[in-house]
Amino acid sequence: MHIDPILSLGIIFISGFLILRFINKVRLPAITGDLILGIIIGEEFLNLVSRHLLSASGVISNIVLGLIAFSIGRNFLVDRFRKIGKNVFLISIFEALGTWIVVTVAFHFLLKQPFYLSLIFGAIASATAPAATVMVIREYRAQGLFTNVLLGVVAIDDAWCLMIFSLSLALARTLALHLGGTLLLFEALLKGILEIFGAIGVGIALGFIFSGLSTLVRTQAGLTLYTLGFLLLSIGIALHLHLSILLTAMVLGATVVNLLKEEERFFASLKSIEYPLYLLFFVLAGANLELVSLKHVGILGAFYLVTRVVGKIIGARIGAIISRSPKNIQHYIGFGLIPQAGVALGVALIAKANFQRVGGLIMDTIIGTTVVYELVGPIVTKWALSRAGDIKKKI
Numbered sequence: 001m002h003i004d005p006i007l008s009l010g011i012i013f014i015s016g017f018l019i020l021r022f023i024n025k026v027r028l029p030a031i032t033g034d035l036i037l038g039i040i041i042g043e044e045f046l047n048l049v050s051r052h053l054l055s056a057s058g059v060i061s062n063i064v065l066g067l068i069a070f071s072i073g074r075n076f077l078v079d080r081f082r083k084i085g086k087n088v089f090l091i092s093i094f095e096a097l098g099t100w101i102v103v104t105v106a107f108h109f110l111l112k113q114p115f116y117l118s119l120i121f122g123a124i125a126s127a128t129a130p131a132a133t134v135m136v137i138r139e140y141r142a143q144g145l146f147t148n149v150l151l152g153v154v155a156i157d158d159a160w161c162l163m164i165f166s167l168s169l170a171l172a173r174t175l176a177l178h179l180g181g182t183l184l185l186f187e188a189l190l191k192g193i194l195e196i197f198g199a200i201g202v203g204i205a206l207g208f209i210f211s212g213l214s215t216l217v218r219t220q221a222g223l224t225l226y227t228l229g230f231l232l233l234s235i236g237i238a239l240h241l242h243l244s245i246l247l248t249a250m251v252l253g254a255t256v257v258n259l260l261k262e263e264e265r266f267f268a269s270l271k272s273i274e275y276p277l278y279l280l281f282f283v284l285a286g287a288n289l290e291l292v293s294l295k296h297v298g299i300l301g302a303f304y305l306v307t308r309v310v311g312k313i314i315g316a317r318i319g320a321i322i323s324r325s326p327k328n329i330q331h332y333i334g335f336g337l338i339p340q341a342g343v344a345l346g347v348a349l350i351a352k353a354n355f356q357r358v359g360g361l362i363m364d365t366i367i368g369t370t371v372v373y374e375l376v377g378p379i380v381t382k383w384a385l386s387r388a389g390d391i392k393k394k395i
Contacts, residue, residue: 015037035370037286058353063235066234068246068346069249071267088153095319096315110303147385161347162343200247228269289364349363
């Protein structure tokens with residue numbers, strides 16, 4: 001059935017509004033509801049999503065990924081880093097690297113998957129969903145050192161994911177082409193490092209220009225146009241130079257937050273346009289799910305679910321021990337890092353675009369496991385906060 005793109009947009013936004021009211025009542029994460037909505041109105045069921053809209057999902061996803069990364073960048077305030085201390089820094093690095101290594105090794109040696117595919121799954125697995133964790137902390141009014149460390153870790157976790165993914169993608173491209181020589185692998189690694197530094201350079205340069213011209217902004221409308229314009233400029237330059245969109249936008253956000261005293265108004269100016277774009281992004285991600293391929297995802301998805309959790313728990317525990325964190329942090333911090341959503345879906349979309357043969361498998365696996373993580377993750381996070389002693393009421 002052919003459906004007009006504008007009619008399709010209307011259906012998505014009205015349905016999204018109704019789904020939001022429902023999931024608020026049953027206390028499900030919004031992302032889970034959006035993904036399920038996308039699956040229901042997608043081609044596999046009601047077929048209410050225009051094919052023209054689906055074909056434009058790449059442009060929409062690039063913009064939304066930039067928005068997500070830009071908001072992540074605001075967590076990189078230098079003064080904040082001085083306060084969070086070495087325990088947050090070490091735990092976040094080790095849990096991200098630990099997950100990357102555990103998932104990659106398990107997929108390659110136990111599931112016998114190609115190394116390039118294992119590498120991509122490992123990189124995606126390192127991401128965490130801060131929104132679900134924050135939601136649980138607010139709902140149960142959790143307070144204490146464990147809560148503060150957990151918030152610090154989830155705030156910067158996705159930044160490590162973006163760096164890990166950039167390197168993994170460069171290596172995986174070379175391996176996928178069966179160019180496995182040591183010299184070519186070294187060149188791929190070097191290219192990945194150059195992409196990271198290129199993205200950092202562009203983000204910093206745009207951040208300084210953003211800061212220098214910010215005095216010209218006088219109105220709220222101008223504030224939104226100015227911020228969105230620079231964000232789109234960073235995404236466009238990254239695409240043109242074949243750099244990481246995510247890293248470029250994240251560094252732009254980090255530069256702005258450190259250079260401007262009233263940086264909050266620039267980030268807040270995008271709030272009015274964020275949710276409709278996020279809704280569209282996640283609904284289209286769900287609509288892209290191919291149910292036929294789910295039979296191939298079964299073992300892969302179950303394995304991903306388990307190995308990612310194992311990697312998070314082991315990595316976080318090692319980081320907590322090295323940083324000499326209190327025992328309750330050592331024992332339970334990894335259990336607070338299970339939710340996974342936006343950034344994971346974003347990098348999965350990038351992987352799908354780069355690996356046409358297995359891209360659908362990657363995307364479907366991440367969509368399916370994201371729904372599970374967003375349902376189960378908050379429950380486990382609540383348990384970890386309680387066991388750590390930061391939720392005072394009985395649960």
